[in-house]
Each structure stands twice: as structure tokens, then as C-alpha cells.
Amino acid sequence: MGVTHVIATTQFEHSDARRAFPCWDEPSFKATYQVNLTVPSELAAYSNSPELANTDLGNGQRTVSYVPTMKMSTYLVAFVIGPFEQTEALDVNGTPLRIVYPTGKGHLTDLALEAGAFALKFFSEYFDISYPGDKLDMVAIPDFAFGAMENLGCITYRETALLVDPAGASLAEMQRVAEVVAHEIAHMWFGDLVTMEWWEGIWLNEAFATFMQILCTNAFRPQWKMWVSFGVDRDAALQIDGLHSTRPIEYEVISPDDTRGMFDILTYEKGGSVLRMLEQYLGEETFRDGIRHYLVTHSYANTVTTDLWDALEETSGQPVRAMMNTWILQGGHPLVTLAAGTLRQQPFAYAKSSGESAIGSSWLVPVLTRPLKGGPTSRHLLSDEALSVTDELPVVLNAGGSGVFRSRYGAAELEALASHVGELEELERATLLADSWALLLAGQIRWDAFVASARGLGDQDEPNPWGTVAGAVDYAKRALAPEQQTKLAALVRQLFGPQFERLGWDASRSESDLTPQLRAIVLGALGTVGGDESIREEAARRFDANELDGDLARTILRIVATENRPGDYDTFLKRYQSAATPQEEQRYLWGLADFADETLAFNAAERCYNEFRNQDGAIVLGLLSRNATTGPAVWRFFTSRWQETIEKFPANTLSRLALGIPTYIADPVFAEQVADFHESHPLAGEQRTVEQAIERMRVGLAFCSALRSQF
Ligand SMILES: [Zn+2]
Structure with missing residues (x-):
């Protein structure tokens, strides 16, 4: 602790390779690259391919030369230099696979190594093409504005997406590692070996990798039932896609900067869902054969979106191009x-x-x-x-x-x-509940009808329909007047109480991998919106004893923060600063946003500018602005120093500042003030996300007045 280390890392997508070396910096100009790095001798260095030679220059520096890469686009070239360590290389069908990590974090690499080896084998078989690189290093970068980046043979990750201790992690935290690893490895074929001609095709690159990450992780851990949890991601995408401010998945890109708006939920989650729908309609083997045909035809070359539809049309005999054009070239989706x-x-x-x-x-x-x-x-x-x-x-x-x-x-x-x-x-059941909630928000069914579907859920271990109900009551609470909130609390205890009776606080030996997640949802709903005192007391006891592992950790922190007990905020901060894993650090960091006290909220907001990792600042401000009590004050705080804020944090994280907007649904005057501000202070490249948040807020305002009259 307390020693500053410096690392150097690249991130070239979409057009920053030109800042490192002269090149035709567009995806269609593929070439081979021979990288030489001269670095301080004591530092580790990595690039896309294996080392060819290592020369000591005698002046405290050395020059590392790497084997020439395969023919590929400039945005995939990478190098990383710094005080890193690495795991022993694991031989995966002839490909050496390693995890590279900041010094001292080697005990957090097991899951990523296992998931990486699985994905390499899985995709070689699925695509029927062997891995196109010579080796694969997966590198954890301590401060990284992106989730991960698919540089051929040298994938870079944010720490929470690669390093995890399964013993203390939640299911979602482990899934994230397995999923991001699978996503990036899928790109080695779909993206790196076969690449879009121009940036408007980036959506297909990302949508396909999202689809493959679920397919692969579902095979890696069948008990996680990944396609069911992907239903939640799809629903989140449809919540945006049902707004008039949605967008077509593919749109014309003139300048590479136009692609910034493409890295959103409509590309990844809606795009991936549309591919899954197509796969299920064509049949899994027919779809796979079409993908093989496409990859083998276009290896080391570039494509446009319709090349994929044509390949699938050839193997299936179905009108894939006509069908997919209706999904890709216009926004929205049908009822x-x-x-x-x-x-x-x-x-x-x-x-x-x-x-x-x-x-x-x-x-x-x-x-x-x-x-x-x-x-x-x-x-x-x-x-x-x-x-x-x-x-x-x-x-x-x-x-x-x-x-x-x-x-x-x-x-x-x-x-x-x-x-x-x-x-x-x-x-099917999770989809039914999600659709019911969407119809309620759209004013097409009444609150009672939604509650009736929730009552029909009964005992089951798959958590997602209950997650929808928990999210719904949380949102409804923001819409209701105080005396109505008391009625809502009673309803929540009635709905979730029997599930708590069944599940209790502690896991039984025989329960499924998904049950702890359901337990966390149930306890969270009862302990917050339900106001259940005994659950709040037990949560505080576990927090005091620091018994905070796995799926219950986030829930316990959320309940405890809303108690506002003196000293707890400082304990959160201390545990954040001394966290043993990236996940533990993130839990406490995000948990800071749940305290319902303005002084504490301002304290946390201030730390976003001068203490927390730069990758996290805008996210934490966004979470703080979503707090039901202090959120509006935090929104005023960062909008009053807007210029400083948008210069301070990475541009691709700034849309997170809009996280709170959809929740400002009970005060129409404040809502208009928020809309006015953001309409007159557009975020370059990210404004569409902000407009969507504002439209969601307006949908919420209408929901609020409808709900108050029905309650
Ligand atoms: Zn990707």
C-alpha cells in the first residue's frame, strides 16, 4: 500500500493506433505487425505474439522483439508494460494461455484460466477453425475505462472482469468473469480473423460476441442457466428500445467518432438477443453451419453485415436477409x-x-x-x-x-x-413477468394485474421473475405518496415473506447455484421496500461481524446503508480501501451510494473527483444520483460543476451520469429542470443515452400519476 506504480498500456479501438505508429488506421487495411519494445529491464512487457528475441542493452533497458502477427486491422495491435506477474502457461490444444496480473494478485486467476481454456476449445470446435493467434495472454489492467478489449493474443481487462476469488464472490461476479472472457475470446475469430469493413459494422462484431459469450458460458457452467439470466439483459435492452428515442441497431457511420453511440445496450444486448432469436428460429446446427461458412469464406478479410445474412440464407434456405433487415435497420420491436x-x-x-x-x-x-x-x-x-x-x-x-x-x-x-x-x-415465465411490467409502465394493464402475475410465481429457485418484481416494487415506491408506501410495504411482505420462510438466511447444502441469488433478492425486497425490522437487524449484525461473502454481500450493504447508523459510512470507506479482491472493493464503492444522508452523499461525490479510480468516478456519481433521498442533490452537485466533470472522467463512461434521471418521477417540476439542463448541455457522442433517460423519466412521471390513482 502507498507505493505508486506506473504501467503503460494501449487501447487503439477505434482510431488511436495512429497515435503510436504511422499507419492506414482503418479496419479494412489489414497488415502484419512486427513489434519491438525497448523497456526498463525490470518491467514485464507483452504484445500480440510470442517473444522472438530479448536483448539486454546494458543501460538498465532491454529490447523485446515479437514474432510478426497474422494479417489484421490496426485497432487490434497492443502492448502492455509494467510491474506485472503471470501464471504458468497452460497448453490448450497447442495454444499457450496465461493470465497476466498486477503483482501479488495471482491467487485470483483460477476462474479466468479455467474459463479461458474452456472458451478456446469451445470456439475452435464451434467455428471449426483453430485459434488464429500464436499464444493468448489475458491481462488485468488496474484502471481501465473499458470492460475489456479483444487485441489479438493480448486481451486487456478491467480487474473485476478477470480477477476473482470464487470463495467470496457472488454468482453474478463469477458470471461476469466467465462471460467477459468468453466474449473476448469469441472476438479472436469474429472480429479479429474476420473484421467489419467499416465502423458501422461494429454492432455485429459486438452483438455476435455477446451471443457467443452466453452460448459458451452456458456450456461452461450449465447449472448457471445463462440463457435465462440473459433474458434479464434482453429485457433491459427492450426497456430502452420501447422509447421513441431508441435507434436502429445499424446506422450509417461517416466519421469513426460516430461509432461512440454504438457501444450501448442496443448493440450488445438487443443485437445479441436478435441473433439468439434467429438461431432458435433457424435451428442451432443450421445457424452454426452458416457461421462456419461465413468465417471460412472471409478469414483474414473484411465483411459487411449482409455477408453474414447471405451465408445463413445459403445454409438455411430461409429469407434471412429480408427478416434481419427489419430488425437491424429500424429501431423498436413489436408487441x-x-x-x-x-x-x-x-x-x-x-x-x-x-x-x-x-x-x-x-x-x-x-x-x-x-x-x-x-x-x-x-x-x-x-x-x-x-x-x-x-x-x-x-x-x-x-x-x-x-x-x-x-x-x-x-x-x-x-x-x-x-x-x-x-x-x-x-x-418463458421470466419473460411473462418482464412483459407484464412493461405493459404496466406503458399504461396498458393495471397494477393489480401485475401483482396477480407476481402472486402466481410460487416456489421456484430461478431468481429472475422475482428480480423483476423486486425492481418493480422499488420503482413503485418512488412513485407513491408516503401513506401509500406503507401499503406497498405490507404488500411486499406478503409477496416475499413466504419465500423468506422457505429459504432463510443461510444456504443449505443441497440447494442449487441459483438459490443464493434468489435469497438475496428476497432479503433485499423485505429489508428495504418491505421495511422488515428483523431482517434489517440481522443484516446489521452480519455487517458488524463482517460476514459478507457471496450473493448476500451487496444486499446486506444496501440494507445497512439505509439505516444511516453513525460510523457505518467510514467503515464502508475503510473496507473499500483495504479490500482483498476487486469485487469486494466494488461492492463497498457502490454501496456508498445507498446512504440516505446528504453530507455523506456529498462526501462520496467529492471523492469521485480526487480519490476513486478514474474508471469508476462517473459510475459512482451516477449511482449516487439515483438514491431516492439524496439523488437530486447529487445531480445538482455534479451539474453545477459540469465542465470539470466531463473533462475529468473517461468520455465513454460519462453516459453513466444519466443513471439517476429515470428515477426522478415524483416531482414534475424538478424533472423539467433536469430535462432542460441536459437538453442544453449535450454530451458529445453519448447524448442519445441521456435523451433515452429523459424519455424514461417522462414515462415514469405518467406511471407515477396513474399508480397513485390505482393504489
Ligand atoms: Zn466485444
């Missing part, structure tokens, strides 16, 4: 209704448009349906024409749960299904 045996689509929107809208008008929708009681799944391609469905009732719309649309049942279909919600597959 698919199944009523009186007939399927129809219409655009889904949270509110009527008062001007321009990026939401499209119709899609070629792959819809799967099935009779609940068993029997074959029917495949429909729904256009503007209504289609009839002949499956026996009760029938499941969006069978399997992979469709990228909202679903609504007609009266007869709903009545037949209502008492069988427990028999749905897990992702």
Missing part, C-alpha cells in the same frame, strides 16, 4: 398479440409519440408457439398479415422465451394459461 387463435403484431411503445420516433412500423417476426401440455413447437414468420395458431389451449406464445418482442394474450388464452404459470419453462 405480439395472440387473441382468439390469431397472431398479430403492432409496434410496442411506452407512450404515444409527440414528435419524431425511431420505432419502426412492422417486422418479420419469428414467433414460436407450443401447447403447454406438450407437443411440437410451431414456427411462424409473422408479417403484417395476421396468422392463425392451431395449438391446443393453453398455448404458450414466445415458446422457449427467445423472441425479441413483448407478448400479450387475449382473454380466452389468458384464462386458459393463468392457473398454469408454474408449468412454464423458466425463461
Whole structure:
């Protein structure tokens, strides 16, 4: 502690290689690179390929020369220099795989090494092409504004995405490591070996890697049920995509800077979901064969998006290009209704448009349906024409749960299904709840109908539908008047109480890997919105005893922070500063945003500018501004020093400053002030995210007045 170390690292995407060496710095100009680095002798150095020679210059410096790379784009060249250590190389079918980490963190590398070896083998088989590089180093960078970067053979990561201690981590924290590792390794083929011609194709690069990260991690740990948890990510994307300020997944890029707005949830999570929907519609093997065909045809070269559709069309015989154009070139997604045996689509929107809208008008929708009681799944391609469905009732719309649309049942279909919600597959059930919440926010169903679906959930270990309910009651609390909040608290105790009775505080030996996550959701809802005193007391006891491992840690911190006990804030800070793992550090850092005290909130906000890692500053300010009590004050704090704020933090993290905006739903006067400020202070490259946050706030304001009258 207390010793400053300096490292040097590159991050060239999209067009910064030209700042390091002269080059045609565009993705279509592929070349080979032979890197030589002259560095202080005591420091470690890494680049894309293995070392060729190492020459001591006798003056305290050495020159490292690396084997020439394969033919690739400039943005994938990398070098990293600093006081790093590395694991022994693991031989994965002939490829040496290592984890590189800041000195002393070697005990946190096991999961990434295991996940990395798995992913290398998985993708060689899935793509039927061996790994295109000569070696693979995965490097943890202590202050890194991105999540990770797919430099060929030398992938760089933020620490929380690579280094983890499984013994003390939550499921989500471990999943993040396995997923990011799989995502970046998928890029070695899809992105590095075959690359987009120009930056508008970056969405496909990222959407595909997102799809593959789930496919691979689901095979790595089947018990994590990754496609079910990916349903949550898709829902988060659809929450943005139902706004008029959404955007088409692909749009024209003139200057490379235009791509900045592409690195968002619509590229990664919506794009990845659309590919999953396509895969499920075409069939998993047909889809895989199309991908193999595409990669082998375009290896070491560049492509445009339609090359992929053409390859899939060739292997499947389906109108893939026409179908995908409706999903990629227009924003939004449909609401698919199944009523009186007939399927129809219409655009889904949270509110009527008062001007321009990026939401499209119709899609070629792959819809799967099935009779609940068993029997074959029917495949429909729904256009503007209504289609009839002949499956026996009760029938499941969006069978399997992979469709990228909202679903609504007609009266007869709903009545037949209502008492069988427990028999749905897990992702189908999670989707039903998420769609129900979306329809409530859009003013298309009432609060009581949403609560009725929540009551139908019953006992199950898959956490995501309960997560939707917990998120909903948390949001509803912000909308309600104080006396209504008391009624809401009673409802929360009624809904979640039986689950707590069943699960208790401590894990049983026989429970699934997902149960602890459900327990955390249940305790969180009861301890915060539910105001359950005994749960709040036990949370405080565990905090005092520092029993804070795994899935319950974040929940306990959240409950404790809202108690505002004297001294706890300082304990959070101390434990943040002396954290043993990147995950523990992050928990305490984020936890600082949950205290409901203005002095403490300002104290934490100030530290974003002069103490916390630069990669985290804008995120913590965003979280602080989302606090139900102190959020508006923090928003005023950082907007009053706006210029300093936007110069201080990495540009690609600034959109996080908008995190609080969608929650300002109970005070229309303040909401307008927020909208005015951001409309007159646009964030270059990130303003669309801010506009989406403002539109969500307006949807929330309407929800607030509707809910108050229904409660
Ligand atoms: Zn990526």
C-alpha cells in the first residue's frame, strides 16, 4: 500500500493506433505487425505474439522483439508494460494461455484460466477453425475505462472482469468473469480473423460476441442457466428500445467518432438477443453451419453485415436477409398479440409519440408457439398479415422465451394459461413477468394485474421473475405518496415473506447455484421496500461481524446503508480501501451510494473527483444520483460543476451520469429542470443515452400519476 506504480498500456479501438505508429488506421487495411519494445529491464512487457528475441542493452533497458502477427486491422495491435506477474502457461490444444496480473494478485486467476481454456476449445470446435493467434495472454489492467478489449493474443481487462476469488464472490461476479472472457475470446475469430469493413459494422462484431459469450458460458457452467439470466439483459435492452428515442441497431457511420453511440445496450444486448432469436428460429446446427461458412469464406478479410445474412440464407434456405433487415435497420420491436387463435403484431411503445420516433412500423417476426401440455413447437414468420395458431389451449406464445418482442394474450388464452404459470419453462415465465411490467409502465394493464402475475410465481429457485418484481416494487415506491408506501410495504411482505420462510438466511447444502441469488433478492425486497425490522437487524449484525461473502454481500450493504447508523459510512470507506479482491472493493464503492444522508452523499461525490479510480468516478456519481433521498442533490452537485466533470472522467463512461434521471418521477417540476439542463448541455457522442433517460423519466412521471390513482 502507498507505493505508486506506473504501467503503460494501449487501447487503439477505434482510431488511436495512429497515435503510436504511422499507419492506414482503418479496419479494412489489414497488415502484419512486427513489434519491438525497448523497456526498463525490470518491467514485464507483452504484445500480440510470442517473444522472438530479448536483448539486454546494458543501460538498465532491454529490447523485446515479437514474432510478426497474422494479417489484421490496426485497432487490434497492443502492448502492455509494467510491474506485472503471470501464471504458468497452460497448453490448450497447442495454444499457450496465461493470465497476466498486477503483482501479488495471482491467487485470483483460477476462474479466468479455467474459463479461458474452456472458451478456446469451445470456439475452435464451434467455428471449426483453430485459434488464429500464436499464444493468448489475458491481462488485468488496474484502471481501465473499458470492460475489456479483444487485441489479438493480448486481451486487456478491467480487474473485476478477470480477477476473482470464487470463495467470496457472488454468482453474478463469477458470471461476469466467465462471460467477459468468453466474449473476448469469441472476438479472436469474429472480429479479429474476420473484421467489419467499416465502423458501422461494429454492432455485429459486438452483438455476435455477446451471443457467443452466453452460448459458451452456458456450456461452461450449465447449472448457471445463462440463457435465462440473459433474458434479464434482453429485457433491459427492450426497456430502452420501447422509447421513441431508441435507434436502429445499424446506422450509417461517416466519421469513426460516430461509432461512440454504438457501444450501448442496443448493440450488445438487443443485437445479441436478435441473433439468439434467429438461431432458435433457424435451428442451432443450421445457424452454426452458416457461421462456419461465413468465417471460412472471409478469414483474414473484411465483411459487411449482409455477408453474414447471405451465408445463413445459403445454409438455411430461409429469407434471412429480408427478416434481419427489419430488425437491424429500424429501431423498436413489436408487441405480439395472440387473441382468439390469431397472431398479430403492432409496434410496442411506452407512450404515444409527440414528435419524431425511431420505432419502426412492422417486422418479420419469428414467433414460436407450443401447447403447454406438450407437443411440437410451431414456427411462424409473422408479417403484417395476421396468422392463425392451431395449438391446443393453453398455448404458450414466445415458446422457449427467445423472441425479441413483448407478448400479450387475449382473454380466452389468458384464462386458459393463468392457473398454469408454474408449468412454464423458466425463461418463458421470466419473460411473462418482464412483459407484464412493461405493459404496466406503458399504461396498458393495471397494477393489480401485475401483482396477480407476481402472486402466481410460487416456489421456484430461478431468481429472475422475482428480480423483476423486486425492481418493480422499488420503482413503485418512488412513485407513491408516503401513506401509500406503507401499503406497498405490507404488500411486499406478503409477496416475499413466504419465500423468506422457505429459504432463510443461510444456504443449505443441497440447494442449487441459483438459490443464493434468489435469497438475496428476497432479503433485499423485505429489508428495504418491505421495511422488515428483523431482517434489517440481522443484516446489521452480519455487517458488524463482517460476514459478507457471496450473493448476500451487496444486499446486506444496501440494507445497512439505509439505516444511516453513525460510523457505518467510514467503515464502508475503510473496507473499500483495504479490500482483498476487486469485487469486494466494488461492492463497498457502490454501496456508498445507498446512504440516505446528504453530507455523506456529498462526501462520496467529492471523492469521485480526487480519490476513486478514474474508471469508476462517473459510475459512482451516477449511482449516487439515483438514491431516492439524496439523488437530486447529487445531480445538482455534479451539474453545477459540469465542465470539470466531463473533462475529468473517461468520455465513454460519462453516459453513466444519466443513471439517476429515470428515477426522478415524483416531482414534475424538478424533472423539467433536469430535462432542460441536459437538453442544453449535450454530451458529445453519448447524448442519445441521456435523451433515452429523459424519455424514461417522462414515462415514469405518467406511471407515477396513474399508480397513485390505482393504489
Ligand atoms: Zn466485444
